[in-house]
Amino acid sequence: xxxxxxxxxxxxxxxxLTVAYREQPVLWDIDMTVPPGVLLAIVGPNxxxxxxxxxxxxxxxxPVAGRVLIFGQPVEHQRHRISYVPQRGSVxxxxxxxxxxxxxxxxxxxxxxxxxPGRRERERALAALDQVxxxxxxxxxxxxxxxxxxxRVFLARALVQNVDVYLMDEPFQGVxxxxxxxxxxxxxxxxxxxxxxxxxxxxxQTVRExxxxxxxxxxxxxxxxxxxxxxxxxxxxxxxxxxLATGFARETDTTAALASLTRKGDDTNGSPAL
Amino acid sequence: MALPxxxxxxxxxxxxxxxxxxxxxLSSGVIGTYAVLRRQSLLGDAMSHAALxxxxxxxxxxxxxxxxxxxxxxxxxxWLGALLVSAITRTTRVKLDSALGLILSVFFGFGLMxxxxxxxxxxxxxxxxxxxxFGQAASLMQRDVAVMGGGTTIVLLTVLLYWKEFKLLAxxxxxxxxxGLRVRFLESLLTSLLVLAIVVGLQTVGVVxxxxxxxxxxxxxxxxxxxxxxxxxxxxxxxxxxxxxxxLLSSLTPRLPTGPTIVLVVTGMVIVSLLLxxxxxxxxxxxxxxxxxxxxxxxxxxxHLAALAEHHDSLEYGHPSAVLRTTGLSPQQVDHTLRxxxxxxLVRRIDQDRWAITPAGxxxxxxxxxxxxxxxxxxxxxxxxxxxxNTAREGPR
Numbered sequence: 001x002x003x004x005x006x007x008x009x010x011x012x013x014x015x016x017l018t019v020a021y022r023e024q025p026v027l028w029d030i031d032m033t034v035p036p037g038v039l040l041a042i043v044g045p046n047x048x049x050x051x052x053x054x055x056x057x058x059x060x061x062x063p064v065a066g067r068v069l070i071f072g073q074p075v076e077h078q079r080h081r082i083s084y085v086p087q088r089g090s091v092x093x094x095x096x097x098x099x100x101x102x103x104x105x106x107x108x109x110x111x112x113x114x115x116x117p118g119r120r121e122r123e124r125a126l127a128a129l130d131q132v133x134x135x136x137x138x139x140x141x142x143x144x145x146x147x148x149x150x151x152r153v154f155l156a157r158a159l160v161q162n163v164d165v166y167l168m169d170e171p172f173q174g175v176x177x178x179x180x181x182x183x184x185x186x187x188x189x190x191x192x193x194x195x196x197x198x199x200x201x202x203x204x205q206t207v208r209e210x211x212x213x214x215x216x217x218x219x220x221x222x223x224x225x226x227x228x229x230x231x232x233x234x235x236x237x238x239x240x241x242x243x244l245a246t247g248f249a250r251e252t253d254t255t256a257a258l259a260s261l262t263r264k265g266d267d268t269n270g271s272p273a274l
Numbered sequence: 275m276a277l278p279x280x281x282x283x284x285x286x287x288x289x290x291x292x293x294x295x296x297x298x299x300l301s302s303g304v305i306g307t308y309a310v311l312r313r314q315s316l317l318g319d320a321m322s323h324a325a326l327x328x329x330x331x332x333x334x335x336x337x338x339x340x341x342x343x344x345x346x347x348x349x350x351x352x353w354l355g356a357l358l359v360s361a362i363t364r365t366t367r368v369k370l371d372s373a374l375g376l377i378l379s380v381f382f383g384f385g386l387m388x389x390x391x392x393x394x395x396x397x398x399x400x401x402x403x404x405x406x407x408f409g410q411a412a413s414l415m416q417r418d419v420a421v422m423g424g425g426t427t428i429v430l431l432t433v434l435l436y437w438k439e440f441k442l443l444a445x446x447x448x449x450x451x452x453x454g455l456r457v458r459f460l461e462s463l464l465t466s467l468l469v470l471a472i473v474v475g476l477q478t479v480g481v482v483x484x485x486x487x488x489x490x491x492x493x494x495x496x497x498x499x500x501x502x503x504x505x506x507x508x509x510x511x512x513x514x515x516x517x518x519x520x521x522l523l524s525s526l527t528p529r530l531p532t533g534p535t536i537v538l539v540v541t542g543m544v545i546v547s548l549l550l551x552x553x554x555x556x557x558x559x560x561x562x563x564x565x566x567x568x569x570x571x572x573x574x575x576x577x578h579l580a581a582l583a584e585h586h587d588s589l590e591y592g593h594p595s596a597v598l599r600t601t602g603l604s605p606q607q608v609d610h611t612l613r614x615x616x617x618x619x620l621v622r623r624i625d626q627d628r629w630a631i632t633p634a635g636x637x638x639x640x641x642x643x644x645x646x647x648x649x650x651x652x653x654x655x656x657x658x659x660x661x662x663x664n665t666a667r668e669g670p671r
Contacts, residue, residue, distance in 0.1 A: 090446070095502075097501065105445070
């Protein structure tokens with residue numbers, strides 16, 4: 001990107017964001033400031049509003065209150081700098097098109113009205129497919145893809161846009177261990193180029209390994225910041241209502257938390273930690 | 275039929291009818307593709323029914339039966355219906371299907387009421403409006419066809435201009451918005467085109483059955499292709515074919531209403547497509563399932579024969595086919611499968627009804643994992659069983 005006005009501005013800046021479906025608040029007074037060049041995991045239980053937060057940042061959902069800035073400006077003015085990897089289930093995979101065509105959709109925004117994707121867009125789409133290891137499948141009908149392949153097609157479609165901020169809704173859902181490693185490497189490569197990646201994540205065991213920032217969310221913001229400061233036993237208990245067992249967070253807190261949990265009795269149903 | 279009359283008809287009426295039906299099939303086939311892919315088939319049904327009061331009101335206000343005036347009324351009413359459906363779903367808890375049903379019946383009921391009112395007013399000239407209910411291709415005039423041609427041109431040009439936008443909108447509207455496309459505008463544009471395509475067909479097919487022309491050609495086209503471009507073209511072709519043949523058929527047969535005839539023709543196309551289309555067709559699916567079942571039977575029999583051969587430690591020992599019925603297959607299935615396997619050289623007949631697996635068959639069910647290892651030890655499954663030393667030892671049994 002040639003001109004980058006306001007370099008100091010955070011990549012994503014959410015202030016006082018409240019989203020409600022009818023009377024029920026789904027997100028309540030959320031603040032979140034994400035500096036450029038970090039890999040942030042949004043973590044929280046089902047119904048915590050993780051997908052809603054992504055959609056609100058993208059401007060797909062109108063909030064009741066609050067505002068979202070992307071590099072200091074409203075998202076409507078920053079469309080060329082932000083992309084989205086939705087959940088696989090959000091589209092009908094029986095749509096009559098193939099892999100390359102879906103990936104090329106990532107170029108539609110910059111092409112503008114009347115222009116069709118041409119050779120240049122094709123090359124870029126193939127390069128993006130290369131990055132996710134799907135180049136051989138570029139002619140494949142999308143209804144014939146496995147879950148992991150669908151996920152990678154969506155990833156390639158976002159990569160083609162070559163933006164500064166990527167929002168991803170559960171990018172590891174339904175992919176095998178090998179693909180997960182490949183996607184993580186890709187995300188870390190993006191970060192090394194100064195891009196910002198915000199991903200909804202479910203596996204607490206890999207948070208520390210994959211991400212450097214974390215947003216703990218349960219309708220309200222529990223905590224947001226670098227993993228080694230924020231990913232604590234205390235915060236996890238607040239996020240998951242204290243029923244989630246231990247073993248993921250900082251050593252110092254773990255001992256105390258373990259003790260308190262064991263005191264509570266057997267209803268914690270064992271620890272998912274190894 | 276009197277020949278001179280037929281000639282005359284071919285000259286003017288039939289040509290007009292054929293042209294009108296062609297335009298109707300073309301526009302509804304193209305726009306129907308998007309309606310079907312966006313799962314909005316029922317929107318077409320609601321829009322076409324909603325058009326009826328517009329036609330009646332246009333007549334009441336102007337006392338004119340000119341197609342442009344009546345169809346403008348239809349356009350306005352259809353569009354208003356679409357607007358209301360979208361407003362209802364956005365502002366209330368009523369779901370889309372209920373909103374569609376609501377608008378459809380309210381508008382259609384109001385239209386029927388107005389129609390009855392017009393007919394009671396008498397005056398022979400007013401009687402013609404009920405042709406909009408079930409369609410009457412024979413009543414098409416050249417001027418009507420010109421209006422239809424205008425509507426069709428708008429539909430086709432817009433789809434061409436917004437090709438990639440409409441494609442993305444149909445596949446992933448959220449992503450379209452993330453890219454900065456004006457999704458709300460594109461959606462209303464597509465809905466407007468749907469209303470326009472419906473209005474183009476109203477005179478020929480009628481409000482009651484018009485939605486079939488939106489849904490059926492596209493549904494049939496989807497069966498034959500996996501590419502959007504081909505699907506749009508095929509939808510147009512199916513629409514043209516159904517529209518023209520149905521309209522001509524009804525024009526040549528006295529008192530055969532056009533709309534139902536066209537719908538029957540297009541339904542035939544859908545049935546053929548559902549059954550016969552490669553890959554997606556039912557016959558195709560059925561044949562594949564059958565082939566797979568045959569493969570499973572063959573595998574089962576081969577595994578049993580292999581186990582028997584290993585148990586007897588001999589490839590020469592014949593086993594009666596009755597033994598293989600313990601697999602749960604019927605005698606016919608066993609006999610049939612054995613014959614198929616024999617023809618591919620995986621089993622062989624020892625005598626009358628005694629069968630054995632061949633070395634090739636054994637390798638098929640017990641594939642050697644490491645070729646190198648076998649060479650080293652000389653221990654392939656076939657080798658192991660067929661080893662002369664082994665058979666000699668077991669021979670006397």
